Amino acid sequence: MLTYTIRRLILAIPTLLFISFIIFLIVKLSPSDPTAGLPLTIPPEVREQIRESLGVNDPVLIQYFKWLKLMVWDEPLHLIEGWTGLNVAPDDGARIISYQTRSPVMDLIVQRMPQTLWVVGTSYIVGILIALPLGIISAYKQYSVFDQVGTFVSMVGFSVPTFFTGVLFIVIFAVHLGWFPSVYDTTHEVTDWDSFVVQVKQIIMPVMVLGLYNASQISRYMRASMLDNLNQDYVRTARAKGLGEQVVVLVHVLRNSMIPVITVIALNIPAVFGGAIITEQVFKVNGIGQLLIIAIQGGDVPVVQTVSVIFAVLIVLFNLLADVLYGVLDPRIRYD
Amino acid sequence: MKRTTLLLGATALAMAPAAVWADAHSERGSSGHLNIIYWQAPSTLNPYLSGGTKEVESASLILESLARFDDTGTMVPWLAADIPTVENGGVSEDLTSITWTIAEGVTWSDGSALTAADFIFTWEYCTHPEGGCAQASSYDGVTAVEAVGDNQVRVVFGSPTPFPYTAFVGSESPVLQAAQFADCLGARAPECTDANFGPIGTGPFVVDDFRPNDVIELSANPNFRFPDRPYFATVTFKGGGDATAAARSVCETGEFDYAWNLQIDPTILADMEAQGNCTVVTAFGTSVERLHLNQTNPDPALGDIRSTAEAGPHPFLTNPIIGQAMSMAIDRALLVEIGYGAGGQPTCNVLPAPELYASTANDACLTQDIAGANALLDEAGIVDTDGDGIREYEGTPISVLYQTSTNAVRQDTQALVKEWWSQIGIDTELRNIDASVFFGGDPASPDTFQKFYADIEMYTNNFAGVDPQAYMANWACDEWPGPDSQWQGSNIQRFCSEEYDALIVEMAGTADLARRGEIARMQNDMLVQSYSIIPLIHRGGVSAHASSIEGIRMSDWDSELWNIMDWRRAE
Numbered sequence: 051m052l053t054y055t056i057r058r059l060i061l062a063i064p065t066l067l068f069i070s071f072i073i074f075l076i077v078k079l080s081p082s083d084p085t086a087g088l089p090l091t092i093p094p095e096v097r098e099q100i101r102e103s104l105g106v107n108d109p110v111l112i113q114y115f116k117w118l119k120l121m122v123w124d125e126p127l128h129l130i131e132g133w134t135g136l137n138v139a140p141d142d143g144a145r146i147i148s149y150q151t152r153s154p155v156m157d158l159i160v161q162r163m164p165q166t167l168w169v170v171g172t173s174y175i176v177g178i179l180i181a182l183p184l185g186i187i188s189a190y191k192q193y194s195v196f197d198q199v200g201t202f203v204s205m206v207g208f209s210v211p212t213f214f215t216g217v218l219f220i221v222i223f224a225v226h227l228g229w230f231p232s233v234y235d236t237t238h239e240v241t242d243w244d245s246f247v248v249q250v251k252q253i254i255m256p257v258m259v260l261g262l263y264n265a266s267q268i269s270r271y272m273r274a275s276m277l278d279n280l281n282q283d284y285v286r287t288a289r290a291k292g293l294g295e296q297v298v299v300l301v302h303v304l305r306n307s308m309i310p311v312i313t314v315i316a317l318n319i320p321a322v323f324g325g326a327i328i329t330e331q332v333f334k335v336n337g338i339g340q341l342l343i344i345a346i347q348g349g350d351v352p353v354v355q356t357v358s359v360i361f362a363v364l365i366v367l368f369n370l371l372a373d374v375l376y377g378v379l380d381p382r383i384r385y386d
Numbered sequence: 387m388k389r390t391t392l393l394l395g396a397t398a399l400a401m402a403p404a405a406v407w408a409d410a411h412s413e414r415g416s417s418g419h420l421n422i423i424y425w426q427a428p429s430t431l432n433p434y435l436s437g438g439t440k441e442v443e444s445a446s447l448i449l450e451s452l453a454r455f456d457d458t459g460t461m462v463p464w465l466a467a468d469i470p471t472v473e474n475g476g477v478s479e480d481l482t483s484i485t486w487t488i489a490e491g492v493t494w495s496d497g498s499a500l501t502a503a504d505f506i507f508t509w510e511y512c513t514h515p516e517g518g519c520a521q522a523s524s525y526d527g528v529t530a531v532e533a534v535g536d537n538q539v540r541v542v543f544g545s546p547t548p549f550p551y552t553a554f555v556g557s558e559s560p561v562l563q564a565a566q567f568a569d570c571l572g573a574r575a576p577e578c579t580d581a582n583f584g585p586i587g588t589g590p591f592v593v594d595d596f597r598p599n600d601v602i603e604l605s606a607n608p609n610f611r612f613p614d615r616p617y618f619a620t621v622t623f624k625g626g627g628d629a630t631a632a633a634r635s636v637c638e639t640g641e642f643d644y645a646w647n648l649q650i651d652p653t654i655l656a657d658m659e660a661q662g663n664c665t666v667v668t669a670f671g672t673s674v675e676r677l678h679l680n681q682t683n684p685d686p687a688l689g690d691i692r693s694t695a696e697a698g699p700h701p702f703l704t705n706p707i708i709g710q711a712m713s714m715a716i717d718r719a720l721l722v723e724i725g726y727g728a729g730g731q732p733t734c735n736v737l738p739a740p741e742l743y744a745s746t747a748n749d750a751c752l753t754q755d756i757a758g759a760n761a762l763l764d765e766a767g768i769v770d771t772d773g774d775g776i777r778e779y780e781g782t783p784i785s786v787l788y789q790t791s792t793n794a795v796r797q798d799t800q801a802l803v804k805e806w807w808s809q810i811g812i813d814t815e816l817r818n819i820d821a822s823v824f825f826g827g828d829p830a831s832p833d834t835f836q837k838f839y840a841d842i843e844m845y846t847n848n849f850a851g852v853d854p855q856a857y858m859a860n861w862a863c864d865e866w867p868g869p870d871s872q873w874q875g876s877n878i879q880r881f882c883s884e885e886y887d888a889l890i891v892e893m894a895g896t897a898d899l900a901r902r903g904e905i906a907r908m909q910n911d912m913l914v915q916s917y918s919i920i921p922l923i924h925r926g927g928v929s930a931h932a933s934s935i936e937g938i939r940m941s942d943w944d945s946e947l948w949n950i951m952d953w954r955r956a957e
Contacts, residue, residue, distance in 0.1 A: 083826035088437040088520065090825070091850045094874035096437075096522045097827060103518025103573070150429040150436070151598040152576035153583065161597055220631075225638045232631065232639050233423070233624060236600055334626040336427070336600040344427070344599050349822065 051377060054385040055370065062366045069362045070121075074114050074355055082349035084149040104149050106351075117355060120146045125156055149350040158341060159357065165236050166325040166337030168249075173257040174322050177264025178315060184265065185272020185311075189280060190299060200269065207266030212259050216332035219255045230255050234335040256333040260326055264318075271314050275307040282306075309379045316372040320364035415606050415619030417955040420935075421642040422947075425632040427599040427625020432582040433558060434512050435575060437520030442557050443646070444623055446945035447604060448495075448587035449560035452486050452539075453551065455943035457669060459740040459852045461551060465492055465500065465561065465588060469551075472897065481546035481897055486554070488537045494563050495592045495607045502533035505554060507564035509541075516572035524552050524559035526856075548897040549853040556851055557945035561588070590616035590951040600625060610951070617937075617954035630654065636930050637664035643932040646946065649795070652727020655928070665933055668728050670926035671942030672739055672857070673848035675730075675799075677712075677788075677920040678879035679703045680841050684787070693838045693880070694868045702779040703786075703841060707766045708812075709917025714762070715806040717754035718922055724802070725795035726923055733924035737910040740852050742903040745910045751921075759810045770811055777811035785813040786841035791821040796844060799922070829872045836867040838878060846925055852943055855902070858909045859890045881918045 084104060085097040101107055108116075124144050131139040145154035184204075188197040224232035231252050240249050279285065280303055288298045325339030338357065345353035377383045428444040430436050452466040463469050467487040470476020477484045492500045509531040512519040530542040531553070541553050553559055563586045570578035583596040588611070591604040602623040606616050624642070632645040637658035648655055648666070659666050681704055683697040691697050702708055718732030734748035763769070768779050776783045788804070790796045797818055804814040817840065819833045824845075832839050849857035859865075860876035863883070867875035886909060893905045913919050927942050937952040 082822055083828055085437075086822040086826035089439060089850075090845075090847050091523075092437045092520060093523050093876075094827065096520060098874075099515075099522065100437075100518040100520055103516060103575075147576050148429075148598075152430060152432075152435050153579040153598060157579075158598060161600075220634070225634065228639070231641055233627070233635050233641055235624075236597065237595060237603060237622075331627060332631070334624065334631070336597075336626045340626060341599065347822065348429075349826075 051374065051385060055374060058370050058373075062370070066359070066362055066366060067118075070118065070355070070359045071114065073358045073362070074117070074351075075110070077351050077354050077358075078110050078113070082346075082351075084349040084351075087348055106149075113351075117146060117352065120144060121356065121359065128154075128156065146352050146356055148345070148353045150345065150348050150353070155353050155356045158353065159338065159360070162325075162337045162341050163323075165234070165335050166323065166330070166339070169234075169253055169256050169330070169333075169335050169337065170260060170322045170324075170326050170339075172253060173260035173326075174264055174318070176257055176261035178268060180261065180265035181268035182272055182311075185269040186276055186299070186304065188269070189273045189276030192277065197273075200273075204266035204269050207262040208270075212263060212326070212329045213332060215262070216256070216259045216329055219259055220332070223255060232333070234333050236336055256326075256329050256335060259332075260329050267318075268311065268315065271311050272307070275310050276303060279303045279307045309376065312379060313372045313376055316368055316375055320361060320368050323364055324361050412614050412617070414610070414614055414616065417617040417953075418619055420618040420621045420644070420953065420955075422621060422623045422644045422646070423627070423632045423635055423642040424623065424625050424646045425627045425629050426647075428602065428623070429598050430582050431585050431593060431596055431602070432562075433560065434517075434519045434521050434562070435582060437558075439647075440625070443945040443947055444602060445560065445585070446557040446589070446947055447591045447621065447623070447950060448585055448589045448593060449562070450587060450589045451556060451560045452488075452554040453556075454948050455556060455852055455941060456948070457939040457941040457943075459671075459941075459943045461555070461852070463489070465489055477550055481543075481548055481550070483540055483542045484550040485534055485538055485540045488539065489611070490537075492588055492611050493609050494586050494588055495609050496563075496586050497609050498563075498565070500561070500588055502537070502539045504561050504564045505539040506531045506533065507567065508559075508562045509553065511562060511567060511571060511575075512559070514572040514575075517575050521558050523856075524554075524556075526552070528553050546895065546897075548894070548902065549855055551853070552851065556943070557948065558850055563587070591621055594620075612951065616951040618950075621950075633658055633930055636932060637661060640932065643935050644938075645930050646927075648928045648930055649726075649729060652723070652725070652729075655727060655930075659930070663933060664930045666728055666928060666930045667938060667940045668926045668928050669940040669942035669946060670731065670739060670924060671848060672737065672854075673846050673925040673942075674733060674736055674738055674921050675844065675846045675923040675925055676736060677842050677844050677922065678838070679709050679712075679918050679920065680838055680843075681880040681882075681918050684839050684841060686839070690869070695866060695880075700841070701782045702784055703918075705766075705768075705779065706915070706917040707762060708768065708779065708784065709920060711759040711763050711810055712807060712812065713751050713917060713920045714755045714759040715810045715812075716751075716803060716920070716922065717806065718752060720754075721799050721802060722923060725798050726925065727928075729926050729928035730923040731926070733921050734914065735910050735924075736913055736919055736921050737854055737858065737906060738921070738924040742899065743854050743906040743910070745907040745914075747907075747911050748914050754806075756806065756809050763810060775808075775811060776813045783813065784811070785815070787815045787817060788842040788844070789817040789819060789824075789840040790844040791824040792818045793821065799844070827874070834873065835878060836873045836875065838867070838880075843878075844922075854906050855893050858893065858906055861909075861913060862887055862890055879918045881913065881916060883912060883916070886912050 085100050124140055127139040148155050184200050188200045191197055220232045223229045234252050238249060240246050285303060288302050325337040327339035327343050330337050330339040342357050377385055424440050426440045428440045430441055431445045433442045433445045450465055453461050453469055454464045456462050461469050465488060467489045470484050470486055488500060494500060509525055512522055513525050527543045527547055528541055529544040532540050534540050554561060566581050566586050570581055584593040590607055590610050592607045594605055595603040604621040606619050629648050629650045633648045633650060633655055635642040636645040640663055680700055682693050683700050684693045688697050722730040722732055732752050734751040735745050737743050763777060768777050770777045800816045804816055807814050823831055823833050824835050827834055835843055835845060861881050865875045865877035866880050867873045889905050889909050896902050927946055929940060931938055934956050936954050936956050939949050940946045941948055
């Protein structure tokens with residue numbers, strides 16, 4: 051298993067380099083201009099100077115290699131310095147700099163991470179907590195009223211876009227009922243019980259919007275996987291041995307059914323770090339998703355590039371993790 | 387009437403703060419906390435590194451300039467003791483320098499004194515060749531900034547400058563603290579993240595926490611020169627979301643006190659205002675939504691030379707009769723009603739304000755006259771000869787490609803205009819282009835507004851400040867965009883008139899304000915009556931504030947938060 055993991059990790063390097071180069075080309079060759087969003091009162095000569103100072107006019111390959119060097123060498127060293135306090139980072143101060151804020155991209159990402167993890171991470175957990183029982187009961191009582199309702203709810207949750215449910219939630223719970231705030235306060239810190247209640251109030255709407263969406267996806271996998279197993283011979287054997295239904299379903303069937311579901315859950319974790327572009331925008335959460343969309347709109351190549359490549363890294367890593375987990379959970383699967 | 391009273395009150399407030407509000411609610415910080423939402427979040431607090439409105443306006447809470455423009459476009463001394471003029475000797479007789487006196491007792495928020503050195507530094511900072519300063523045009527023509535005595539700054543121009551109130555005036559060129567930015571010149575500007583995100587200023591507020599593209603926390607400046615102001619102790623300046631959500635957070639949920647730039651469906655905004663929690667405020671500057679009629683031939687068959695001088699004149703849009711008929715067929719009031727609401731007024735001028743410069747010669751266009759337009763074309767012999775419903779001009783069917791940026795209001799306008807033009811026998815093909823491409827200025831893209839590979843295009847333009855000299859010079863003959871200038875140039879419709887160029891020259895040498903007004907009006911009339919440009923809507927800024935906030939005097943000539951030190955919460 052270890053050699054397999056190492057082999058996969060080594061293979062990931064060329065893949066990631068290729069991905070990063072393709073992303074760079076796509077972003078770079080698309081018609082975007084960091085000065086496009088500026089008021090028309092700013093004359094073209096000044097715009098040209100701004101572009102020059104940002105380095106937009108350098109040849110594409112040079113820009114790519116400059117970025118790559120910073121990404122794989124300078125930025126990790128800065129990260130280590132930030133964590134450990136060791137003075138290892140190069141002193142020339144070279145960082146990946148955002149066109150819009152003129153500040154290091156990594157600082158932006160670090161700043162946005164907490165609210166993204168809070169909101170999107172919680173919604174993922176909530177989604178799983180809803181999905182598992184829903185999927186199990188739906189499968190065990192196939193075609194019952196519960197199953198029909200569950201199927202209907204997950205179909206609705208899956209097909210209605212979050213920009214609709216989000217605004218609907220705001221109109222109902224923030225405007226009419228006045229229970230929750232419609233604007234997320236990123237500066238809020240949880241220090242005691244009262245501030246925790248405030249945090250729960252401001253987080254509940256985005257979490258539920260995303261949670262319902264996640265739950266509808268995962269519950270379908272859970273249900274299908276349970277159904278596959280419920281009709282297996284070993285289930286009949288277990289019942290024939292005289293085991294109680296609870297043990298049969300929750301121990302024998304569930305454990306076997308969880309294998310593909312866990313893989314699906316692991317594969318979707320990178321999306322948690324990626325934030326939720328639309329939901330973050332609707333609730334003004336201003337996490338990674340909002341960072342990415344603003345950067346795309348503003349032609350901010352370094353931010354788009356860096357964030358996308360971090361996603362790519364996470365996706366590659368979690369794919370590997372899912373494969374490894376598969377082997378751990380299912381003894382029949384061996385990679386060596 | 388109510389507005390006038392409010393204005394008088396606010397003016398009095400500015401003049402004699404202590405006398406008017408002598409009660410307990412006139413102390414610094416007495417109004418508590420203010421929540422502002424800008425649905426586009428500021429990326430930095432250094433307006434020299436980003437020319438965006440959101441950055442300029444958020445920075446205006448902290449950084450200030452020598453003079454500002456109030457809601458009427460009148461200049462008011464801010465960090466300066468008074469406005470220098472030729473009469474009071476502040477502007478030299480030959481119009482090549484202006485000497486500002488720094489008001490007494492102005493200090494930076496860290497307690498140190500504001501000196502001429504700070505202004506000299508700011509000028510060096512923005513004009514550094516490697517800096518990419520977004521506000522460089524504020525310092526156009528400035529050859530030196532020097533200290534005169536302890537408390538005076540002289541700005542020297544290379545040539546006579548009749549309107550010298552450009553550098554250090556308005557929210558776009560505030561003064562930076564030399565001590566803080568000393569190591570941030572030129573290419574090193576982006577390295578100074580701490581300074582760019584937390585500039586030390588002279589303004590009413592100081593930055594406590596800045597999160598780029600997200601939120602700013604501010605608190606009252608303890609060293610502010612007016613001991614009783616600002617009335618708000620702390621400010622949260624939140625960014626993100628969209629305009630409708632921002633309006634909702636002020637008018638419906640009441641979470642915020644002030645929302646900026648609410649260009650949303652006018653009926654939605656009116657419904658929200660009707661609930662009584664908020665007041666919609668507007669301010670009109672110089673923004674005009676207009677149609678440019680290409681005076682050169684954009685025929686795709688011409689390949690790379692289309693829409694340039696080489697392509698020759700446009701087959702029919704160079705005839706002002708056709709442009710006039712197109713203008714007459716448009717119902718500007720309806721366009722305002724559908725798309726702009728409080729944020730628009732019909733206009734027939736490309737230069738609609740300040741009042742001194744606004745012409746009244748073209749106001750006939752305010753009423754739609756389709757019958758008149760048809761008659762005009764018929765009389766000129768521009769008729770439909772082949773019976774297909776489309777008029778021909780010298781054998782060419784009058785069929786136009788009408789482009790603009792992608793935006794719901796603009797597409798509505800396009801559809802209406804197309805319908806009206808069809809009623810006068812003009813065939814219209816519509817096209818919309820993503821704003822970042824249309825305004826992106828990429829010389830390799832065929833879809834930029836400068837390339838103008840279409841017959842007609844629509845967008846809004848304006849100028850910063852109150853002086854139209856540079857703006858009106860946009861339509862000089864040598865300002866045509868073209869391949870030799872990388873398609874940079876401001877004369878988008880490719881208008882050219884010797885008479886007009888002569889007026890530009892005259893304007894540059896005239897200091898007398900009345901005469902400048904006259905010249906500007908003549909320029910406006912020449913442009914509009916050439917029908918190479920059809921002004922549609924005079925656009926204003928639309929914001930909303932909680933009904934409990936007093937003292938807001940929204941200005942489109944400066945940051946709309948320019949007088950935030952006078953804002954207070956009513957009882």
